[in-house]
Amino acid sequence: MTAATAKRILLTGFEPFDKDSVNPSWEVARALDGALIAGGVVHALQLPCVFGAAMPVLDEALAQLQPTLIISLGLAGGRTDITPERVAINMDDARIADNAGNQPVDQPVVREAPAAYFSTLPIKAMVRNLRDAGIPASVSNTAGTFVCNHVFYALMHRLARRAGPGVRGGFIHIPALPQQAAQHPGMASMALETQVQGIRSAIHTAMTVQEDLQENAGQLH
Amino acid sequence: MTAATAKRILLTGFEPFDKDSVNPSWEVARALDGALIAGGVVHALQLPCVFGAAMPVLDEALAQLQPTLIISLGLAGGRTDITPERVAINMDDARIADNAGNQPVDQPVVREAPAAYFSTLPIKAMVRNLRDAGIPASVSNTAGTFVCNHVFYALMHRLARRAGPGVRGGFIHIPALPQQAAQHPGMASMALETQVQGIRSAIHTAMTVQEDLQENAGQLH
Amino acid sequence: MTAATAKRILLTGFEPFDKDSVNPSWEVARALDGALIAGGVVHALQLPCVFGAAMPVLDEALAQLQPTLIISLGLAGGRTDITPERVAINMDDARIADNAGNQPVDQPVVREAPAAYFSTLPIKAMVRNLRDAGIPASVSNTAGTFVCNHVFYALMHRLARRAGPGVRGGFIHIPALPQQAAQHPGMASMALETQVQGIRSAIHTAMTVQEDLQENAGQLH
Amino acid sequence: MTAATAKRILLTGFEPFDKDSVNPSWEVARALDGALIAGGVVHALQLPCVFGAAMPVLDEALAQLQPTLIISLGLAGGRTDITPERVAINMDDARIADNAGNQPVDQPVVREAPAAYFSTLPIKAMVRNLRDAGIPASVSNTAGTFVCNHVFYALMHRLARRAGPGVRGGFIHIPALPQQAAQHPGMASMALETQVQGIRSAIHTAMTVQEDLQENAGQLH
Numbered sequence: 079m080t081a082a083t084a085k086r087i088l089l090t091g092f093e094p095f096d097k098d099s100v101n102p103s104w105e106v107a108r109a110l111d112g113a114l115i116a117g118g119v120v121h122a123l124q125l126p127c128v129f130g131a132a133m134p135v136l137d138e139a140l141a142q143l144q145p146t147l148i149i150s151l152g153l154a155g156g157r158t159d160i161t162p163e164r165v166a167i168n169m170d171d172a173r174i175a176d177n178a179g180n181q182p183v184d185q186p187v188v189r190e191a192p193a194a195y196f197s198t199l200p201i202k203a204m205v206r207n208l209r210d211a212g213i214p215a216s217v218s219n220t221a222g223t224f225v226c227n228h229v230f231y232a233l234m235h236r237l238a239r240r241a242g243p244g245v246r247g248g249f250i251h252i253p254a255l256p257q258q259a260a261q262h263p264g265m266a267s268m269a270l271e272t273q274v275q276g277i278r279s280a281i282h283t284a285m286t287v288q289e290d291l292q293e294n295a296g297q298l299h
Numbered sequence: 300m301t302a303a304t305a306k307r308i309l310l311t312g313f314e315p316f317d318k319d320s321v322n323p324s325w326e327v328a329r330a331l332d333g334a335l336i337a338g339g340v341v342h343a344l345q346l347p348c349v350f351g352a353a354m355p356v357l358d359e360a361l362a363q364l365q366p367t368l369i370i371s372l373g374l375a376g377g378r379t380d381i382t383p384e385r386v387a388i389n390m391d392d393a394r395i396a397d398n399a400g401n402q403p404v405d406q407p408v409v410r411e412a413p414a415a416y417f418s419t420l421p422i423k424a425m426v427r428n429l430r431d432a433g434i435p436a437s438v439s440n441t442a443g444t445f446v447c448n449h450v451f452y453a454l455m456h457r458l459a460r461r462a463g464p465g466v467r468g469g470f471i472h473i474p475a476l477p478q479q480a481a482q483h484p485g486m487a488s489m490a491l492e493t494q495v496q497g498i499r500s501a502i503h504t505a506m507t508v509q510e511d512l513q514e515n516a517g518q519l520h
Numbered sequence: 521m522t523a524a525t526a527k528r529i530l531l532t533g534f535e536p537f538d539k540d541s542v543n544p545s546w547e548v549a550r551a552l553d554g555a556l557i558a559g560g561v562v563h564a565l566q567l568p569c570v571f572g573a574a575m576p577v578l579d580e581a582l583a584q585l586q587p588t589l590i591i592s593l594g595l596a597g598g599r600t601d602i603t604p605e606r607v608a609i610n611m612d613d614a615r616i617a618d619n620a621g622n623q624p625v626d627q628p629v630v631r632e633a634p635a636a637y638f639s640t641l642p643i644k645a646m647v648r649n650l651r652d653a654g655i656p657a658s659v660s661n662t663a664g665t666f667v668c669n670h671v672f673y674a675l676m677h678r679l680a681r682r683a684g685p686g687v688r689g690g691f692i693h694i695p696a697l698p699q700q701a702a703q704h705p706g707m708a709s710m711a712l713e714t715q716v717q718g719i720r721s722a723i724h725t726a727m728t729v730q731e732d733l734q735e736n737a738g739q740l741h
Numbered sequence: 742m743t744a745a746t747a748k749r750i751l752l753t754g755f756e757p758f759d760k761d762s763v764n765p766s767w768e769v770a771r772a773l774d775g776a777l778i779a780g781g782v783v784h785a786l787q788l789p790c791v792f793g794a795a796m797p798v799l800d801e802a803l804a805q806l807q808p809t810l811i812i813s814l815g816l817a818g819g820r821t822d823i824t825p826e827r828v829a830i831n832m833d834d835a836r837i838a839d840n841a842g843n844q845p846v847d848q849p850v851v852r853e854a855p856a857a858y859f860s861t862l863p864i865k866a867m868v869r870n871l872r873d874a875g876i877p878a879s880v881s882n883t884a885g886t887f888v889c890n891h892v893f894y895a896l897m898h899r900l901a902r903r904a905g906p907g908v909r910g911g912f913i914h915i916p917a918l919p920q921q922a923a924q925h926p927g928m929a930s931m932a933l934e935t936q937v938q939g940i941r942s943a944i945h946t947a948m949t950v951q952e953d954l955q956e957n958a959g960q961l962h
Contacts, residue, residue: 092438154520158821158922158929165388167415167440171517183515184423192417194388202405212920214930219388220441223517251520256935257875259821266821267877269932272919296392296444299375299472379600379701379708433699435709477714478654480600487600490711493698507727554933588840596962607830609857609882613959626865636857644847661830662883665959693962736832736846738886741817741914 085118087281088145092138092152092225095127095177102255102273103151109274116285118147125150127225128178129170133232140236147284149199150233151183151277152226154251155258158266159214160276162201163221163249166231167194171223187231195234197248200290204250204283213276214268221249224241250280306339308348308502311357312372313446315428316348318396323476323494324372330495337506339368346371348404348446349399350391354453355431368467368505370420371454372498373447375472376479380435381497383422384442384470387452392444408452416455418469421511425471425504434497435489438516442470471501527560529723530587532578534594534667537569537619544697545593546713551716558727560589567592569667570620571612575674589688589726591641592675593719594668596693597700600708601656602718604643605691608673609636613665615741621640629673637676639690642732644724646692655718656710659737663691692722748781750944751808753799755888758790758840765918765936766814772937779948781810785865788813790888791841792833796895803899810909810947812862813896815889817914818921819905821929822877823939825864826872826884826912829894830857834886850894858897860911863953867913867946876939877931880958882911 089111091104106216111122123139125132140148154161168191169183177206208215223229230249237247252273259267268276310332312325325345332343344360346353361369375382389412391403422438429436442448451470458468472496482486489497531553533546546566553564565581567574582590596603610633612624643659650657663669672691679689694715701709710718752774754767767787774785786802788795803811817824831854833845864880871878884890893912900910915936922930931939 089873095883120384132425152520157520158927164390165415167386167417169385169417169517171515173515173519181515183513183517184511192413192415193417194386194413196388196390196414210922212918212923213930214919214922214926219444220518220520222520223440226520230390255875256877256931259877260872260875263877264821265877266929267931268919269935271934272932290405292404294392294394294402296390296394296404298394298445299373299378299441299443299447379706430702433697433702435698435701435705435707437705476654478655478708480656481651481654484601484656484658486656487708488710489698490714492713493711568900594962599962604856606832609828609859611827611859611959613957615957615959615961623957625959627952634855634857635859636828636855638830638832638856662960662962664962665882666961667774668962705843724849732847736834736836738832738836738846739883740836740887741815741820741883741885741889 080283083116086145087118087120088123088139088142088143088148089120090123090125090144090150092125092127096174100255102154102252102270103153105270106151106252106273106277110278115278115281118282118285125229125272126177128176129180129182129225129228131178132225132229134203136233139234146244148233149281150229150249152251153198153254154247155254156265157251157253159216159253160208161216161218161251162199162204163197163218163230164201165194165196165250166221166227166234168192168231169223170228176225191235192230195238198246199284200287202295203287203295204280206291206293207283208276208279211279213272218251219297246284305335307364307366307368308339308341309344309364310341311344311362311371313346313348318498319396319479321476322374323473323491324374325489327372327473327498328418331499336499336502339506346450347398349397350401350403350446350449351451352399353446353450357454357514363418367465367516369454370502371450373470373472375474376475376488378474380474381429382439382472383425384418384419384439384451384472385422386415386417386440387442387448387455388412389452391449398444408449409456412456416452416459419467420469421508423449423512423514423516424508425501426516427512427514428500428504429497432500434493440518442499467505488506526556528585528587529560529562530565530581530585530590531562532565532567532592534567534569538616540700542697543595543711544694545595547712548593548694548715548719552720557720557723560727567671568619570618571622571624571667571670574667574671578675587649587715588592588686590675591723592671592691594691595696596739597696598707599693599695601695602650603658603660603693604641604646605639605660605672605693606643607636607638607661608663608669608676610634610673611665612670614724618667629670630677633677637673637680639692641726641728643734644733644737645729646722647737648733648735649725650721653721655714660693661739688726747777749785749806749808750781750783751802751806751811752783753786753788753813755788755790759837761921763918764816765915765933766816768933769814769915769936769940771927773941774856778944781948788892789840791839792843792845792888792891793886794841799896803831809907811896812944813892813912815899815912815914818878818917819928820914820916821918822879823871824879824914825862825867825883826860826881826893826914827864828857828859829884829890829897830883831855831894832886833842833891839888851898858894858901861909862911862947863950863956865956866950867943868958869954870946871939871942871957872959874942881914882960909947
């Protein structure tokens with residue numbers, strides 16, 4: 079198999095936002111650009127951290143690449159581990175402005191569309207394999223209501239309507255980098271190397287596991 | 300107006316679970332049973348903390364009472380404040396067994412039904428009024444995947460299909476009681492009196508505010 | 521026994537600081553002013569939240585009252601429970617300015633004095649009795665390095681040098697009030713009534729228990 | 742300069758405890774064994790995680806090496822950053838048993854000795870330099886009451902009584918490793934490489950900075 083015949087994996091990360099000079103979601107995506115994982119080749123794509131404007135960029139990549147697997151990454155400052163998201167909700171509600179100054183309140187991501195979509199990634203198997211590899215991970219039941227959830231929802235809406243069989247997608251939140259946490263006392267972090275290794279593992283799981291594990295990973299509340 | 304002509308408010312709480320001897324959600328509901336709030340009278344109902352079995356109990360009350368407003372309460376041990384929930388998801392994923400020993404993993408609450416429903420309560424106005432009254436509150440974007448979310452989802456599914464115009468419902472998580480936190484060092488709590496006052500305020504808001512506030516209350520992740 | 525023949529208990533609280541309009545430590549002290557507890561009568565005293573200036577106020581009360589028991593209260597915004605402090609350290613290191621604009625860095629509370637003093641209150645028994653009464657409590661191993669620790673250290677220094685036999689003292693941190701937490705989403709709180717009941721219990725324990733419990737209440741780190 | 746003429750730096754770590762199979766404090770010390778840092782050579786020493794028994798091992802190394810700098814490392818599971826400790830207290834109070842089954846309650850580390858000692862390391866400068874290097878760090882005001890504090894206190898007691906001029910020592914708590922946090926959902930962690938880089942930086946600061954920074958790093962409580 080060569081890169082030309084390999085399946086295509088689209089891995090997106092965001093540009094920095096909220097006064098940060100770096101965004102680990104893009105650093106991880108960039109580090110894996112071109113990687114061959116379980117018969118697929120990773121194409122990294124940077125998205126603007128802007129409501130609305132992120133989607134045409136993603137759409138163009140979806141049209142050109144026709145990827146089999148799409149994973150969007152986003153920073154979750156304060157989380158301790160790699161968290162595959164379970165559900166995207168049709169709701170924009172911004173606590174801070176995005177990079178273009180937008181701050182929508184209680185707006186749908188897509189009008190007249192379903193309230194939510196579930197990730198089609200094998201999130202339980204991803205978490206199990208990450209933990210077995212010594213990398214902290216857990217399933218998250220909320221991706222928030224900012225640009226991360228916005229992209230996650232819009233992606234799943236497109237996949238639900240237009241994707242061919244076997245195309246899967248979802249969103250993974252990742253922790254801050256140590257250099258970010260060093261500026262925010264008390265904030266948890268994860269080294270870039272660990273994050274890259276973790277997302278590589280997650281992609282491998284998504285490329286190889288068809289039926290997700292039946293392991294509980296829920297929250298009481 | 301008399302209780303006979305008043306609008307009916309159904310307020311549910313759960314029986315104790317997970318080794319606790321008390322559940323603040325029922326203590327609060329019981330304390331408000333019969334209260335007249337903004338032209339409505341509260342009917343308290345205890346639900347079993349059991350997947351599936353909780354719903355016939357709720358259904359019977361819905362059929363008999365024909366309430367205008369339905370608020371389900373549940374304990375969120377560890378939360379610091381009163382949290383109106385934004386969204387119910389169609390997912391049962393139990394980290395611990397319920398009171399009948401059920402522990403479903405990744406099962407839909409209702410088969411062939413939407414992925415999620417949004418609360419039809421004015422959750423932003425509720426939070427604003429609670430804070431103005433000096434009671435800690437915030438909007439929550441996840442009700443978890445246990446019996447609380449199960450009841451929340453099933454309630455919203457019924458309301459979406461069968462409710463008449465003007466009927467609204469949703470779910471509010473509340474903190475542990477001090478007596479519970481006293482057994483779990485580090486757990487936050489809220490006095491029963493504060494909780495009762497808070498839920499009374501939330502009901503008042505739900506009975507009087509038609510259009511919710513356009514205030515951001517989102518989370519970045 | 522009358523108030524005139526009763527033992528005297530000095531209970532101090534601080535004036536508000538850091539933009540708050542209320543300080544629960546003073547609200548609790550004020551609420552217990554004049555209370556008869558286990559043969560002692562409570563004298564409430566408000567201290568300025570100012571390095572240095574707090575001590576002459578305390579000294580004058582110590583000289584006039586000749587109390588048997590001295591408990592200083594202070595707010596620990598964010599803590600979930602009532603926390604008798606174990607140790608006062610000889611260190612002022614202010615993260616924010618006090619109410620007079622002072623912000624000492626790494627200065628001793630008292631020059632040429634010991635590095636620390638241990639509380640002479642029965643802190644383990646206090647915690648045990650609070651929990652048994654359904655009030656969240658735990659032993660704390662650090663009172664910080666702000667005005668609370670400053671007063672705690674200076675108090676213990678005076679007691680170590682000048683107090684007669686049987687005089688005991690210490691410091692208890694208490695949580696924010698709900699009305700304060702309502703302005704700081706996520707902050708834990710405790711109702712004033714619970715706090716007053718808790719400090720009443722703590723005073724009762726201090727008046728009646730001579731030998732502290734031999735229960736572990738330590739921290740691994 | 743050769744290793745033979747270099748100043749000697751004693752760096753201790755603990756054996757694993759509490760069911761863990763690895764202890765980052767020893768992994769870090771081992772990784773730096775033999776390193777030449779700012780004119781000093783690191784000698785790594787493993788201590789048993791046992792009250793009392795840890796000290797003869799340390800004493801022998803102190804006598805043989807005659808180190809100029811002594812830094813003891815310990816795991817603080819749950820902390821997010823590298824935390825030089827400010828103060829050691831004369832108190833053993835074990836929440837769990839040590840590796841020999843000892844669980845002392847409210848016992849002095851050293852009888853008839855001072856209540857506490859302050860670290861003689863430049864802890865503010867260490868934290869500043871760590872943050873500037875992009876490594877999360879903060880000053881801690883409590884080392885707990887378990888074997889970590891026990892060793893810290895006993896070390897400072899020896900240095901206060903027997904050390905020659907210019908000999909400095911203290912304790913640094915470090916976070917869990919990712920492989921440990923992978924078994925404890927929600928626990929923060931730090932990669933071994935980051936920890937090793939961080940402790941190397943801290944040693945360099947301790948070898949080169951005589952007067953500590955006058956920067957506030959205190960806690961309100």
